[in-house]
Amino acid sequence: MSVFLQYLANGLTMGSVYAIIALGYTMVYGIAKMLNFAHGDVIMIGAYISFCVTSYLELPAIVSVLAAVAVCTALGILIEGLAYKPLRQAGPLAVLITAIGVSYFLQNAAQLIWGATPKNFTSIVSFPVPEGLRAYNVSAVGIVTVVACLVIMAGLMWFTGRTKMGKAMRACSEDKAAAQLMGINVNRTISMTFAIGSALAAIAGVLLCSYSPVLQPTTGSMPGIKAFTAAVFGGIGSIPGAFVGGILLGIIEAMAQAYISTSLANSIVFGVLIVVLLVKPAGLFGKYVPEKV
Amino acid sequence: MAVMKFLRDKRTRRDLLTYALVIAVFAVVYVMQANHMIPRMIAGQLVPICAYVVMALSLNLVVGVAGDLSLGHAGFMSVGAYTGIVAAMGLSEVIPDDGLRLIVAMAVGAASAALAGFLVGIPVLRLSGDYLAIVTLAFGEIIKEIVTCLIVGVDERGLHVLFNLTGSLSVSDLNLAEGGIAIIKGAQGASGVSVISTFAAGFLLVMVTLVVVLNLVRSRTGRAIMAVRDNRIAAESVGISTTRYRMIAFVVSAALAGAAGALFGNGFSQLSATKFDFNTSILILVFVVLGGLGNMRGSMVAAIALTILPEALRQFSDYRMLVYAVVLILVMIISNNDTLKSAAHRVASRFASRRKEVGADA
Amino acid sequence: MPKFEFERGKMVPVPSHSIVPERDVNSAPVLEALHLGIDFGGLKAVDDFNLTIGRTEIAGLIGPNGAGKTTVFNLLTKVYAPTRGTILLNGHDTSGKTVHQVNRMGIARTFQNIRLFDTMTVEENVKVGLHNTKAYSTLSGILRTPSYWKREREAHERALELLSLFDMQDLANHQAGSLPYGAQRRLEIVRALATNPSLLLLDEPAAGMNPSETADLMENIVKIRDTFNIAIMLIEHDMNLVMNICEGICVLNFGRVIAKGTAEEIQNNEAVIEAYLGKQKEA
Numbered sequence: 053m054s055v056f057l058q059y060l061a062n063g064l065t066m067g068s069v070y071a072i073i074a075l076g077y078t079m080v081y082g083i084a085k086m087l088n089f090a091h092g093d094v095i096m097i098g099a100y101i102s103f104c105v106t107s108y109l110e111l112p113a114i115v116s117v118l119a120a121v122a123v124c125t126a127l128g129i130l131i132e133g134l135a136y137k138p139l140r141q142a143g144p145l146a147v148l149i150t151a152i153g154v155s156y157f158l159q160n161a162a163q164l165i166w167g168a169t170p171k172n173f174t175s176i177v178s179f180p181v182p183e184g185l186r187a188y189n190v191s192a193v194g195i196v197t198v199v200a201c202l203v204i205m206a207g208l209m210w211f212t213g214r215t216k217m218g219k220a221m222r223a224c225s226e227d228k229a230a231a232q233l234m235g236i237n238v239n240r241t242i243s244m245t246f247a248i249g250s251a252l253a254a255i256a257g258v259l260l261c262s263y264s265p266v267l268q269p270t271t272g273s274m275p276g277i278k279a280f281t282a283a284v285f286g287g288i289g290s291i292p293g294a295f296v297g298g299i300l301l302g303i304i305e306a307m308a309q310a311y312i313s314t315s316l317a318n319s320i321v322f323g324v325l326i327v328v329l330l331v332k333p334a335g336l337f338g339k340y341v342p343e344k345v
Numbered sequence: 346m347a348v349m350k351f352l353r354d355k356r357t358r359r360d361l362l363t364y365a366l367v368i369a370v371f372a373v374v375y376v377m378q379a380n381h382m383i384p385r386m387i388a389g390q391l392v393p394i395c396a397y398v399v400m401a402l403s404l405n406l407v408v409g410v411a412g413d414l415s416l417g418h419a420g421f422m423s424v425g426a427y428t429g430i431v432a433a434m435g436l437s438e439v440i441p442d443d444g445l446r447l448i449v450a451m452a453v454g455a456a457s458a459a460l461a462g463f464l465v466g467i468p469v470l471r472l473s474g475d476y477l478a479i480v481t482l483a484f485g486e487i488i489k490e491i492v493t494c495l496i497v498g499v500d501e502r503g504l505h506v507l508f509n510l511t512g513s514l515s516v517s518d519l520n521l522a523e524g525g526i527a528i529i530k531g532a533q534g535a536s537g538v539s540v541i542s543t544f545a546a547g548f549l550l551v552m553v554t555l556v557v558v559l560n561l562v563r564s565r566t567g568r569a570i571m572a573v574r575d576n577r578i579a580a581e582s583v584g585i586s587t588t589r590y591r592m593i594a595f596v597v598s599a600a601l602a603g604a605a606g607a608l609f610g611n612g613f614s615q616l617s618a619t620k621f622d623f624n625t626s627i628l629i630l631v632f633v634v635l636g637g638l639g640n641m642r643g644s645m646v647a648a649i650a651l652t653i654l655p656e657a658l659r660q661f662s663d664y665r666m667l668v669y670a671v672v673l674i675l676v677m678i679i680s681n682n683d684t685l686k687s688a689a690h691r692v693a694s695r696f697a698s699r700r701k702e703v704g705a706d707a
Numbered sequence: 708m709p710k711f712e713f714e715r716g717k718m719v720p721v722p723s724h725s726i727v728p729e730r731d732v733n734s735a736p737v738l739e740a741l742h743l744g745i746d747f748g749g750l751k752a753v754d755d756f757n758l759t760i761g762r763t764e765i766a767g768l769i770g771p772n773g774a775g776k777t778t779v780f781n782l783l784t785k786v787y788a789p790t791r792g793t794i795l796l797n798g799h800d801t802s803g804k805t806v807h808q809v810n811r812m813g814i815a816r817t818f819q820n821i822r823l824f825d826t827m828t829v830e831e832n833v834k835v836g837l838h839n840t841k842a843y844s845t846l847s848g849i850l851r852t853p854s855y856w857k858r859e860r861e862a863h864e865r866a867l868e869l870l871s872l873f874d875m876q877d878l879a880n881h882q883a884g885s886l887p888y889g890a891q892r893r894l895e896i897v898r899a900l901a902t903n904p905s906l907l908l909l910d911e912p913a914a915g916m917n918p919s920e921t922a923d924l925m926e927n928i929v930k931i932r933d934t935f936n937i938a939i940m941l942i943e944h945d946m947n948l949v950m951n952i953c954e955g956i957c958v959l960n961f962g963r964v965i966a967k968g969t970a971e972e973i974q975n976n977e978a979v980i981e982a983y984l985g986k987q988k989e990a
């Protein structure tokens with residue numbers, strides 16, 4: 053039983069990381085309707101920034117997180133403005149290939165700057181975990197990650213539900229033309245969404261590398277893809293969906309690794325996604341809208 | 346008379362020109378190769394280039410002609426590569442002739458990839474758009490991981506296959522008899538493969554693929570596939586089963602990718618499963634998109650150019666992938682942004698009279 | 708069981724809800740919809756829809772916006788699965804059949820918002836319609852066997868023949884998506900006819916057409932019926948067109964049939980006038 057709880061704790065931690073990435077992904081997808089393959093690489097950049105600030109500048113962890121968030125937010129806005137904005141009217145494939153180009157660019161830029169050899173990331177949080185919890189493999193990072201994830205989700209729910217900008221985002225994701233007619237600055241809203249998504253990616257990057265400390269230019273790709281899977285799983289565009297999808301994905305992955313096979317863990321995760329999509333074509337929390345004839 | 350009428354069709358002429366161009370390129374490169382006029386770096390790439398050309402053509406059938414965005418095409422290549430390697434190694438006694446054995450290996454690779462394509466297609470083709478894309482990506486990864494778990498060997502008693510679920514098994518668990526050889530060794534992939542793929546065989550496969558793809562597109566089946574792409578509901582309303590025709594495109598494409606995989610796999614003495622991961626699928630998709638959706642000639646040019654380009658950029662060593670990424674982004678933006686496109690056209694038209702292309706023309 | 712009655716002295720029983728023209732009375736109807744209905748989340752979008760269409764009848768389906776006319780077309784062609792009721796096409800039950808299967812059973816349609824294969828040429832659009840009538844296998848297509856050449860030639864000739872119906876044969880090599888609006892509507896009809904239907908459904912064929920185009924269309928609809936000997940049902944807001952060419956008219960309001968009859972009967976029907984103009988105030 054206690055072994056099971058240990059795996060559950062691992063699953064929850066990874067799941068929370070996936071959920072944070074997925075929350076950003078789902079917002080960006082909701083508004084831009086694009087598979088943003090560069091999202092995972094923003095995670096990696098965030099982790100590198102945090103790593104540099106703590107290791108080279110020897111500043112406190114919280115500063116490194118803020119720096120990572122600031123850099124990634126700027127990066128997100130920059131990527132959107134330079135690469136995606138000119139393609140607003142283009143087909144989805146063109147945008148997808150551009151996103152892949154951005155992803156290549158970020159990975160190779162990171163490799164040029166920081167080298168291909170993995171960096172050993174030191175966890176940004178370390179505080180003593182109560183004896184009772186430590187028996188279940190609960191780490192300080194784990195607690196912080198889960199709490200951060202909950203706070204972020206609640207914050208996003210409030211933001212999209214209550215604030216003017218949040219409502220504008222929802223309006224844009226429903227119908228850009230109509231939103232524009234209602235006086236919403238669509239370009240600014242999209243830009244803002246990318247900023248939020250990238251900020252979340254930075255936080256996720258720092259937490260991800262605190263939990264599993266190997267940092268290299270490709271660190272972000274697989275978690276990025278899996279987080280997108282999590283967002284689809286929960287119903288893309290839905291904030292609670294991304295949260296639940298991320299947590300479930302983490303737990304399924306941890307259990308698959310523990311009880312079935314380490315080398316097939318990803319396959320099992322993806323297998324579950326496929327089954328979910330076949331049963332519920334719009335994910336767990338998504339709304340299925342059939343084409344009107 | 347009939348021939349004249351046949352030649353009067355614009356598309357037929359286009360197709361014939363495509364065949365002629367491929368044959369001409371092959372002839373030139375073949376002669377250059379025989380006279381050692383090709384840089385070693387590129388000479389070693391000739392078989393992979395042929396494989397990538399076939400991959401691009403086959404993926405174009407799904408993405409360009411059928412309109413389904415597949416992000417897992419490398420998975421089918423990997424199925425074809427591994428079954429092709431096993432077939433070629435296993436049959437080395439039965440079919441001593443290398444060329445013939447390669448053809449058999451490619452057929453086996455095509456058949457097994459077609460089967461994989463059919464099985465994957467059943468769930469995948471119930472979806473569309475980005476959902477389909479993410480699920481094909483998932484299947485690509487699943488295929489890769491399953492292949493990574495395989496341990497295969499052959500001895501006089503026949504083929505031995507182990508599925509290494511827990512990661513605790515190794516080649517010795519195959520219990521091969523004296524003189525038996527391990528072909529696929531789990532995560533290490535295949536090694537000790539006897540290299541039998543040749544540039545000529547690659548050319549042959551490219552030609553076969555071209556004939557299959559172009560003739561398919563020009564046939565009743567191809568029209569049905571394109572109709573489904575253009576308007577699914579209208580296609581259904583005129584009596585076309587959308588699932589059936591998307592499946593035909595998917596399976597034919599998988600089969601061709603399998604043959605390409607067998608060609609590729611038998612061209613290296615060593616091959617790991619990670620060679621066929623998500624990045625390879627993306628690479629091939631980039632060929633297709635840059636070459637133009639539905640444009641078969643474009644796919645081939647893009648596949649050749651983008652395989653040689655990184656080699657040619659080697660002098661920039663560290664910067665080459667960065668340059669590649671920037672080129673990719675710029676090409677996509679310039680070719681898809683209306684303002685930039687018209688500006689580019691204005692510049693181009695000053696130099697040459699512009700030719701107008703029609704949507705799904707090869 | 709539908710009630711039967713004798714009509715116009717013919718000794719043939721016809722369902723009470725039919726308005727079949729005289730020439731169809733002795734043959735089985737092409738379409739019989741019995742108690743057809745569909746619910747969208749509790750809302751009865753169409754309910755208890757009964758209609759019989761004769762072999763060579765031109766029928767009209769009219770009603771105010773949102774009455775459920777296109778929904779009826781979608782039910783008949785199986786785009787939506789009916790919640791209730793039966794559809795008999797040439798006497799065969801279509802329950803459990805899909806869109807492409809009922810097309811092969813003899814029903815073809817056009818769409819309110821034009822649905823052409825935009826990137827393909829006009830001729831190819833028609834050839835897609837000929838998919839099942841000029842058939843050969845995928846393999847013989849790839850290998851270009853004699854049957855490929857034979858069928859392709861037949862398809863080419865037939866496509867031009869069908870296009871000539873609307874004098875469109877010169878447009879054969881144009882891209883369908885770049886045609887002017889009226890030509891696109893006509894091409895949709897040609898494509899539907901190519902599937903060799905016994906019942907053709909036209910969803911607002913005259914929408915967006917000018918009066919002279921509409922007049923041509925009216926002639927052509929009758930011409931199509933006479934050349935192909937098929938039944939045509941159309942949804943249309945142009946009352947001039949409906950009243951002039953439709954032999955039987957069915958009026959729908961809030962998903963229910965409120966009147967059925969000839970043009971004259973419909974024009975004088977109080978329920979219809981009320982549905983269109985609202986209730987008249989008592990004097």
